[in-house]
Amino acid sequence: MFKRLPGDETRNLVSTTPDTAVVFRPAVVQTPAIITIVIFAWRCLAGLVRLLVVHPVAVSCVAAVVLLWRLFGWPAVLVAFVVLTSSLAGWFTADRASFRRWISWRMLAFWRRFWIYWRHWQPVMVVSGLGRHLKGRDYLPRLVRVECDSWADRVTVRMLSGQAVKDWSDRIEHLAHGFGSTSCRVAVERAGRLTLTFPRRDPLAVPIPAVPIPETASVGPVEIGMCEDGSPYRLKVHGTHVLIAGATGAGKGSYLWSTVRGLLPAMAAGLVELWALDPKRMELSYGRALFGPRYAAPPAECADLLEAAVKVMQERADRYAGLRRSHTPTVDDPFVLMLVDEVAFLTAYQSDKGLRQRITSALATLTTQGRAVGVGVMAALQDPRKEVMNIRNLFPDKIALRLDESEQVDMVLGDGARDRGAMADQISPDPARGAGIGYVRLEADPDPVRVRAAFVSDSDIRAMVAEFAGAGEGR
CATH class of the missing domain: 3.40.50.300 (P-loop containing nucleotide triphosphate hydrolases)
Structure with a gap:
């Protein structure tokens, strides 16, 4: 049987043995170097902009260290590090709640986005059936954002075109075990976007004593x-x-x-x-x-x-x-x-x-x-x-x-x-x-x-x- 060939090339092929495979080398179109360079430069620029938007704090810290080192040398970097560390320690001591909200949870989200979700994103999406591999190319839902708090990770995802919420809710066990969590919950953020909640611990594991009787009369909540x-x-x-x-x-x-x-x-x-x-x-x-x-x-x-x-x-x-x-x-x-x-x-x-x-x-x-x-x-x-x-x-x-x-x-x-x-x-x-x-x-x-x-x-x-x-x- 003939393999499928582009254009009209099959008309020029003759075989006396129908079961013999036909080897055909398709024509290669040479792409001009300038087009390749422009595409590569555009991708680098888009990646840099995306990095600045998604991780502004991390990028600013790295840029500040490099700038101080170039302008004033390593002593300035050391002094800045000591001052920053002392300020953060004072902030943590004075107001732990705000420190966690603005620093701890954001740093944890940055780490878990890279180490837990981005690193395993492709295999989990493909194996669970939420991604598609067509003609040598992977089509994957987009990992938009990761946010952390004291008990869970909230992962914002942009679905593939044509996907429904049920496609994700039917695979919550795949997602939970794929990303190392005990469970997963799916909520709609807006059209085309979902929020996946992955608990890291269980705040309800310990029984709660009776709530004090209210001091004022109210019918609720x-x-x-x-x-x-x-x-x-x-x-x-x-x-x-x-x-x-x-x-x-x-x-x-x-x-x-x-x-x-x-x-x-x-x-x-x-x-x-x-x-x-x-x-x-x-x-x-x-x-x-x-x-x-x-x-x-x-x-x-x-x-x-x-x-x-x-x-x-x-x-x-x-x-x-x-x-x-x-x-x-x-x-x-x-x-x-x-x-x-x-x-x-x-x-x-x-x-x-x-x-x-x-x-x-x-x-x-x-x-x-x-x-x-x-x-x-x-x-x-x-x-x-x-x-x-x-x-x-x-x-x-x-x-x-x-x-x-x-x-x-x-x-x-x-x-x-x-x-x-x-x-x-x-x-x-x-x-x-x-x-x-x-x-x-x-x-x-x-x-x-x-x-x-x-x-x-x-x-x-x-x-x-x-x-x-x-x-x-x-x-």
Whole structure:
């Protein structure tokens, strides 16, 4: 068989043996030397400009050393080095936070950009399938920028034309192990650009003690723990509904009790009413005195309490109609937060069909109409399947703690959440390492955030009961 030849050269070839390969040497076009020189000079100039833009500090330091050496000799360089070192040491001693922000993290980013990412960029991109090798040439996504902070690297990437976010989110494990990290998360910066987050350490590995009770009364957002970047995690409960899903021992109680703890001053001021449904009689019953008459455990009482909340919601809606569109907590119209532990027992595992229908109907009514008039629902469950909790999509904000299966992550947080880095099925089952750790996906942000709720111990709950039991009654 003839090999494919350029032009009409195949017409001049004759072979009596069809299986014999034809050797053909294509014509070589000589490129003028001036064109080669211009292209080389242009590439050198573009590389120099790119170096100045990407690494201005490093280039300035090298240029300053060379200039001092040429003008004043090595003693001037030594004096400048001593002065600079002393200044940096004084800066580090006086204000470590700003020193890290402006010096340490930038130098670390410069080093990791070269040693970790740029050095391994081509093989990782090609092997993972994000790069293309066509006709002897590599087409690779562009490494735009590397930024570091106390716990992670954030790598900005320009995708190849025609690539989609899913192409990257499907390969987060390839990227994580290729660059020596435990995980990778993908977020869209803007059209054509992604931010890849590679953690270097885990700030949430150690359990967090209970957050101090706020000094001022507020309905939130309530500080209940810490985000992965070290900042406080504040959970919004007023004006939304929250669904918490996690296996047994995952730490759902930490979220419930931390929320209660943050709302205690507002409850004492009459701005918040906490209504508790505790069908297991184990979690919320420990602080039952905080809820007063608004506590229910038997399914029939839970149905009655939910229907009472629906009546409150409907009465407010009648009064607000045509006058206001949002709720402001007052003593006369406090924010009502329904705390439901193990909601699946009431909605799916309840043997009494009539009670199950009443409870499901009341929860659906509250989650569809309640937040505008100041009635919120915070529900916890173990099994997030649709047949167990068929109204889970009515909760705008969702939290996924440790889950048993990878498919359950998308059931809780929505399609594509696990591909974006919400590895809730890989959270450690060890209570000391994984209890309270979860991924939060808010209504306004599709990217999951890793957080850990503070652990509220039995002694903390007893102290809360001793100080605030009955504080909100009689108003």
